Amino acid sequence: xxxxxxxxxxxxxxxxxxxxxxxxxxxxxxxxxxxxxxxxxxxxxxxxxxxxxxxxxxxxxxxxxxxxxxxxxxxxxxxxxxxxxxxxxxxxxxxxxxxxxxxxxxxxxxxxxxxxxxxxxxxxxxxxxxxxxxxxxxxxxxxxxxxxxxxxxxxxxxxxxxxxxxxxxxxxxxxxxxxxxxxxxxxxxxxxxxxxxxxxxxxxxxxxxxxxxxxxxxxxxxxxxxxxxxxxxxxxxxxxxxxxxxxxxxxxxxxxxxxxxxxxxxxxxxxxxxxxxxxxxxxxxxxxxxxxxxxxxxxxxxxxxxxxxxxxxxxxxxxxxxxxxxxxxxxxxxxxxxxxxxxxxxxxxxxxxxxxxxxxxxxxxxxxxxxxxxxxxxxxxxxxxxxxxxxxxxxxxxxxxxxxxxxxxxxxxxxxxxxxxxxxxxxxxxxxxxxxxxxxxxxxxxxxxxxxxxxxxxxxxxxxxxxxxxxxxxxxxxxxxxxxxxxxxxxxxxxxxxxxxxxxxxxxxxxxxxxxxxxxxxxxxxxxxxxxxxxxxxxxxxxxxxxxxxxxxxxxxxxxxxxxxxxxxxxxxxxxxxxxxxxxxxxxxxxxxxxxxxxxxxxxxxxxxxxxxxxxxxxxxxxxxxxxxxxxxxxxxxxxxxxxxxxxxxxxxxxxxxxx
Amino acid sequence: xxxxxxxxxxxxxxxxxxxxxxxxxxxxxxxxxxxxxxxxxxxxxxxxxxxxxxxxxxxxxxxxxxxxxxxxxxxxxxxxxxxxxxxxxxxxxxxxxxxxxxxxxxxxxxxxxxxxxx
Numbered sequence: 001x002x003x004x005x006x007x008x009x010x011x012x013x014x015x016x017x018x019x020x021x022x023x024x025x026x027x028x029x030x031x032x033x034x035x036x037x038x039x040x041x042x043x044x045x046x047x048x049x050x051x052x053x054x055x056x057x058x059x060x061x062x063x064x065x066x067x068x069x070x071x072x073x074x075x076x077x078x079x080x081x082x083x084x085x086x087x088x089x090x091x092x093x094x095x096x097x098x099x100x101x102x103x104x105x106x107x108x109x110x111x112x113x114x115x116x117x118x119x120x121x122x123x124x125x126x127x128x129x130x131x132x133x134x135x136x137x138x139x140x141x142x143x144x145x146x147x148x149x150x151x152x153x154x155x156x157x158x159x160x161x162x163x164x165x166x167x168x169x170x171x172x173x174x175x176x177x178x179x180x181x182x183x184x185x186x187x188x189x190x191x192x193x194x195x196x197x198x199x200x201x202x203x204x205x206x207x208x209x210x211x212x213x214x215x216x217x218x219x220x221x222x223x224x225x226x227x228x229x230x231x232x233x234x235x236x237x238x239x240x241x242x243x244x245x246x247x248x249x250x251x252x253x254x255x256x257x258x259x260x261x262x263x264x265x266x267x268x269x270x271x272x273x274x275x276x277x278x279x280x281x282x283x284x285x286x287x288x289x290x291x292x293x294x295x296x297x298x299x300x301x302x303x304x305x306x307x308x309x310x311x312x313x314x315x316x317x318x319x320x321x322x323x324x325x326x327x328x329x330x331x332x333x334x335x336x337x338x339x340x341x342x343x344x345x346x347x348x349x350x351x352x353x354x355x356x357x358x359x360x361x362x363x364x365x366x367x368x369x370x371x372x373x374x375x376x377x378x379x380x381x382x383x384x385x386x387x388x389x390x391x392x393x394x395x396x397x398x399x400x401x402x403x404x405x406x407x408x409x410x411x412x413x414x415x416x417x418x419x420x421x422x423x424x425x426x427x428x429x430x431x432x433x434x435x436x437x438x439x440x441x442x443x444x445x446x447x448x449x450x451x452x453x454x455x456x457x458x459x460x461x462x463x464x465x466x467x468x469x470x471x472x473x474x475x476x477x478x479x480x481x482x483x484x485x486x487x488x489x490x491x492x493x494x495x496x497x498x499x500x501x502x503x504x505x506x507x508x509x510x511x512x513x514x515x516x517x518x519x520x521x522x523x524x525x526x527x528x529x530x531x532x533x534x535x536x537x538x539x540x541x542x543x544x545x546x547x548x549x550x551x552x553x554x555x556x557x558x559x560x561x562x563x564x565x566x567x568x569x570x571x572x573x574x575x576x577x578x579x580x581x582x583x584x585x586x587x588x589x590x591x592x593x594x595x596x597x598x599x600x601x602x603x604x605x606x607x608x609x610x611x612x613x614x615x616x617x618x619x620x621x622x623x624x625x626x627x628x629x630x631x632x633x634x635x636x637x638x639x640x641x642x643x644x645x646x647x648x649x650x651x652x653x654x655x656x657x658x659x660x
Numbered sequence: 661x662x663x664x665x666x667x668x669x670x671x672x673x674x675x676x677x678x679x680x681x682x683x684x685x686x687x688x689x690x691x692x693x694x695x696x697x698x699x700x701x702x703x704x705x706x707x708x709x710x711x712x713x714x715x716x717x718x719x720x721x722x723x724x725x726x727x728x729x730x731x732x733x734x735x736x737x738x739x740x741x742x743x744x745x746x747x748x749x750x751x752x753x754x755x756x757x758x759x760x761x762x763x764x765x766x767x768x769x770x771x772x773x774x775x776x777x778x
Contacts (some may be wrong), residue, residue: 094714364738458770459719460712467712472774493715500776576705580716583702587742593702600705659705660714 077250080216081110084247087220087261089119091227093147093174095138095530097123097131097557099158103178105193106247108149120147123530123561126553128155130523132162132237133243134554135173137487137524140324140510141531143300145172145230152199152241160203161517166237166351167206168399169323169514170296170389172230173237174223175203179212180244191244198237205396208236214243216251217259224262233269233299233413234388248473271418272386272410280347280384280408281424285431287345287382287440290316291335293357294326294414297349301506303415304328307349310422314348315435317442323352323511328504332443340377348385348406349414352514355402358383386421388413399515453499465656466631470568473498474631475540475568478638482538483648484508487528490544491523491570493660497542507537517552518575519550522567527556529565529650540566543652545606546575546612552616553591558650559621566637567652568647569613571627572659579604579659617652626654687752694760697753701744711761717741721764730758 072361084107100108112122125131128150135146156177166173180186180195200210209229213219226238238454251259272280284290292311298304307327311318317335318327326349327334337651340346342356348354358381362372383406390411393400410417457469460589468491476497489497503509510528513520523542529539558565582601586593598605614626623644625637634655641651698704698711705719713719724730731754737743744754770776 362740364742366738379768453737454770454776455767456713456719457776458773459707459722459767460710461767461773463708463712465709467708467710468714470775473778477775495715535712580705583705584742587744587748590745590747592748595700599699600702637773657663658708658710658712658714660708660716 013601030150052081065497075196075248076252078271079106079110079114079247080219080249080251081106081247082114083216083251083259084242085110086113086225088147090117090261091224091264092144093120093532094142094144095123095146096120096149096150097125097134097527099125099131099155101149101155101178101194102191102219103151103180103244104149104176104242104247105178106244107176107178107242110247123557125523125557126565127551128159129162129519130526130551130554130557132159132166132173132175133520133523134312134527134530134557136162136166136169136171136513136520137510137527137529138531139171139173139527140169140524140530141233141485141487141507141535145227146527147174147175147176149176149178150243151180151194153194153196153202155203161515161519162523163203163237163239164206164397165513165515165517165520167208167397167515169511170233170235170350171237171514172235174226174230174240175207175237176240176242178244178247179241179507181212182243182245186244186391199241203237203239205394206237206399207239208392210239210241212241212243213246216246217257219246220259220261222231224264227264228267232267233416234245234392235299236392244330269413270388270391270411271420272412274420276408276410277417277420278424278428280386280410281421281428282363283345283382283384283408284314284316284347285425285428287314287343287511288434289343290314290345290347291319291343292316292349293319293321293340293351294349295351296323296326296511297322297418298324298413298506299413299415303418304504304506306415306418306422309393310418310425312439313422313425313430313435315430315438315442317438319357321351321357322498322509323514325503325506325509328502329498330502332439332446334446335442336449338376340381343377343381344379345382345384348383348387350387350389351385352389352399353401354383354385354406355404358404359402363584365584369588371565378577382407384408384410386410386412386414386417442472446611450499457496457500460633460658463658464629464631465572465658466628466634467495467658468660469496469500469658470631471568471570471634471655472500472540474638475542475566475633476501477635478642479538479540479566482642485510485528485532485537485539486541487532487539488512488521488525488541489541490542490547491572491576494542494544494570507532507535518547521547523551523554523557525565526554526563526650529558530561531564533564538566538642539564540568543567543612545569545573548613549606549611553620555617555622555650555652556620564645564648565650566641567583567617567650568641569626569654570657571613571654572657573610574600574605574659576600576604576659584585612654614652614654617650617654622650622652624652624654626652627656628653688753689752689755689759690768691756691759691763693753694756694758694763697749698757698760701749701753701757703757706741710764721761722766724758724761724764727755727758 131148177199178197211222213222230238258474311333317339320327358377385406460467527540532539579600596602614624617624644651711721734744
């Protein structure tokens with residue numbers, strides 16, 4: 001697009017012939033602010049002669065006191081991508097996890113040279129999916145979005161599943177894809193194969209917003225707008241197409257109009273309607289057995305004490321569905337999903353699936369193969385919903401789940417609405433005695449459930465492969481005295497940490513992938529560990545084997561950038577969810593399932609040969625040990641690994657486990 | 661479902677249970693063979709190699725249910741567990757599996773396990 005302008009004397013075709021020399025030339029412009037650059041360009045246009053600015057102090061330092069001869073530059077003036085970096089820097093983005101690609105080479109070079117590779121710092125990734133998932137995990141700890149860069153076509157294709165996960169999990173990631181729009185002038189061959197009319201179309205169904213800026217001023221507006229949209233609840237990923245010409249060509253004079261960077265001001269989150277809040281409070285206070293169900297309610301740590309206050313006011317049990325830490329697991333009102341069965345009023349806070357909360361589905365092949373649905377709740381139970389996702393629903397991908405009629409639905413952010421709801425409940429005059437009575441009953445049930453969980457964990461305690469309960473509790477013993485953060489617990493049905501660990505703080509659990517796209521856990525745990533490193537916390541994750549094999553190169557990224565992470569493998573040597581799906585199909589069809597020479601159905605096992613994940617990790621710079629099959633060896637290995645992680649390195653234990 | 665159908669269905673199940681129970685009397689159940697069958701037929705997938713259970717399947721051992729009840733459930737399950745017919749899992753194999761589950765050691769009281777007291 002930018003090539004439509006004819007202002008610069010030095011076009012991009014010429015630049016392409018002198019690629020090697022261009023680095024020094026672009027760095028020479030580092031002392032120019034965008035506004036100054038625009039002024040100089042205006043002067044240059046008048047004199048018909050571009051002049052290079054002197055090298056910056058940073059450049060001189062980088063070149064050990066021997067500045068390049070600036071007159072050799074193939075491109076005069078300030079590269080457009082330097083201005084892009086100026087824009088990015090105003091938003092305080094700390095890292096750019098990315099896999100290098102020629103279609104964004106302009107901004108890549110500007111980031112590391114002009115931008116000094118700080119704020120943001122480039123993190124070398126092996127796969128675009130890993131880069132996006134790192135941003136996903138990072139945000140859920142830091143509360144700040146990262147940006148990533150990728151090839152607009154093939155790189156974005158790699159990244160797309162991770163973007164979908166971020167979309168479903170309501171996490172902002174700013175994805176920028178390089179694209180060369182000018183079909184008449186872009187390099188032929190691969191760069192043209194890697195170009196498209198509209199790269200954003202690939203992910204438009206699961207991004208909140210996208211744009212393809214055609215000028216630098218357009219970029220400035222769109223990047224700040226993208227950041228603003230991504231970080232306004234409901235959060236979500238956004239996509240910006242970066243034209244190669246716009247990145248690489250010098251800043252042009254647009255009739256004397258100076259470039260500017262719009263100021264970012266965060267948008268206040270949407271709140272539930274005041275009338276609906278009042279009605280909800282009335283219903284909750286009048287209820288005999290109110291139950292609160294929360295999924296992505298706690299966007300920030302501030303929501304947890306608010307939810308505790310609301311629950312205690314009402315004496316309401318709280319079911320935390322676990323996409324964030326919404327409610328302390330140790331609180332007596334913390335309850336299992338079955339608590340909805342006796343409710344007369346249910347308040348759903350940012351539920352991903354309200355239908356699935358109040359209904360059950362059994363995949364038993366009856367009803368001509370479609371299975372059985374049944375209600376989990378009593379007839380007449382009133383439902384209240386506060387969810388910002390209603391403000392951002394799209395048609396194609398079905399993450400909005402089955403339709404559930406709700407008595408009081410509010411399109412608003414639950415966390416932002418909680419203060420008003422608490423006040424409304426107080427004004428409605430909750431029955432303190434009844435609430436205390438319910439809390440006492442819940443306390444007893446909570447203690448009994450904890451007792452049952454511990455006794456269940458004792459079954460097969462000494463089994464080999466290691467039981468998942470023992471895996472979890474040996475790990476807890478090794479980290480319990482640290483400021484720990486559990487960032488992944490992969491493996492279908494892997495729930496022991498939530499039954500046995502005192503998960504009370506916002507960062508002690510960050511939820512799963514959202515879209516259930518396998519391959520999330522390894523890179524998201526590295527991203528979360530990066531944020532925890534900066535916060536001085538210890539990061540631990542239960543890494544499944546199947547997930548790690550999608551893009552194990554992220555292990556190298558963690559070692560390269562010294563991101564400390566304790567990865568304890570739940571290695572059941574299969575994609576276990578699929579093991580059971582195929583077994584189920586065989587049973588429904590009255591056939592013996594073919595396991596070949598493996599344990600699970602053909603096509604679902606990861607064995608024969610067994611993957612030596614510890615060696616894989618070692619080869620990429622991790623401290624690692626395994627395979628651990630004897631549970632007695634696990635504790636000592638964990639203690640060693642914890643010390644390694646505390647020294648600043650990542651460590652992996654390859655533990656052979658029971659299936660679930 | 662009409663009441664008569666319910667009665668017929670119950671009677672059918674009772675006949676099935678007694679048929680399985682009598683068949684298993686003649687078979688000398690083997691815990692060793694049962695372990696192999698437990699793995700071969702995928703029971704371990706939901707219930708764990710020790711029958712300890714988990715989020716996907718109930719705990720089967722220790723305190724294993726009687727063979728007749730287990731057989732009735734395995735043949736007729738209409739819940740999350742898919743049914744196993746005799747064509748897939750024979751009565752003898754089922755009896756062996758039952759013997760394997762009964763052979764599983766009783767777990768320790770969790771209070772004797774320091775990691776579960778923390």
